[in-house]
Amino acid sequence: MLNRRDMLLGGAAAALAGSTAGAVAQIVATATQGERAITVLSDGAFEMPQSMLARDVALDAIAQATKVSGPTTNVLNVTCFRQGDQVIVFDCGSGSNFLPGTGKLAASLEAAGISPDSVTHVLFTHLHPDHFWGALDDFDTPLFPKARWHADRREVAFWTDAKVYEKLPEDRHAFAAGAQRIVKALGETLELHDAGSEWIPGVAAFDTAGHTPGHVSFELKDAGGPVFVLGDALTHNIASFAHPEWRPASDHDADLAVATRRRLLDRAETEKAQVIGYHLEGGIGRVERSGNAYRFATGS
Template structure:
């Protein structure tokens, strides 16, 4: 793995391990909290199955093994959960990210079943806010027939992220391992073009929802602060991509970030902010439904699940 690219053989190795089929819905984690009049709920889109080398190649193996052992994580295979954030308020039903749909991995794509447990249909969603355009965050915006899953929703995405994935040159510059990501994103973004509104970091995109630029994982990755007075939570997307190495050694590069140096700088900055300001975090690939707090641990950090 060089220059921030993923080896296609690693991706295929991860996909080959997906004979598990769909994960039983009863095992999905769900967590919720109140932000003023808003109910913020973590709902599951299932989980991914990925080779550890995709994350860990070229990291110092002895220290890496110690961190993974401390967290009971295998180097060979990771199964990160996919936690979507649902925000309900009297006049809006907002979904942060759209999940992966049926076409990415058989262990993921359970967003619609999760919505149903909340008494919601896709037509009830008024806004879909995209952290970034990777498959497990965007591809669920269309169904198996390429029809709109959320026909009544305004889809909101950062201007830089939109520009990157809709640029015809991206498929030729992103690298072979991610070329399918570029093709899939461009097709889906074109299909929802009439529903899309763009924003930038620092914008209040909805009342009480502030966008924070957190680039590196993708060029225009965004996180979102939901706040009502002192009640607050940060929806982090993939800016902090796991609960082990990303916290123990946030300055280490991650093979899942398109710009590994920038991703590490963003991760260090965001963890420092979350720990210093004691902001709850809703992480897309973090355990326990993704909701927890960040604690400083010497020169490193740790993720503490909500209620622990």
């Protein structure tokens, strides 16, 4: 079983750990779409060095842009969408084997009155540890015992490829080992799909690759306007919007991720979509133009 010690052996993971962020189980935000309800739940948070927000950008420039010096707090937001008799969860947190301050989804579900047994579908944006490792509980059984699990075909193929370790730096090998273990445990309950289609009725996946090879985001269509569940296509309240050209250290294909961010920001602003980012503080907001770039506006 991959444990937290294994995770921290990797240099990148050690850098991510920083000091423990003290997020508590909570409901981050709520919204309604007619008779459908959205609840954004906290899986906790961790701190990471600001240098991870942008490769090849001076720390003083990052601090000036983000208005924060020192480590940056990375919140983990899990989206729950209820329509009819379906309870749909997007990503499922990090579980107990990732980093201090994370793994709080089960407590947040309880606070929101959502029983794990009631969850019918889990849709993954990608298979990084803080999105995927929470699929199994402390007994290595599925956290949502009655759910069907859904992931992008390219994403699963990448992480389960026998040669994946040759494609990754050594400090990401634990990511692949964890993904392979969980894919195997989910077995036939894990359904594979392609981007550009509805994975379940009313929820369509669209391609936002770059952060990982098969990263997808989801669109919830409604007469009041679309809602985008973005995963890690946008990861910071300021940097991802004001500086989409920055290249975060966590992006697998930095150039593709830049192109994806630019396209996504333009689309979200043009369509006046509500957006939910896994690492965006405040959970739900909108993309607004700000000079030659954008900003994340919450509370509207």
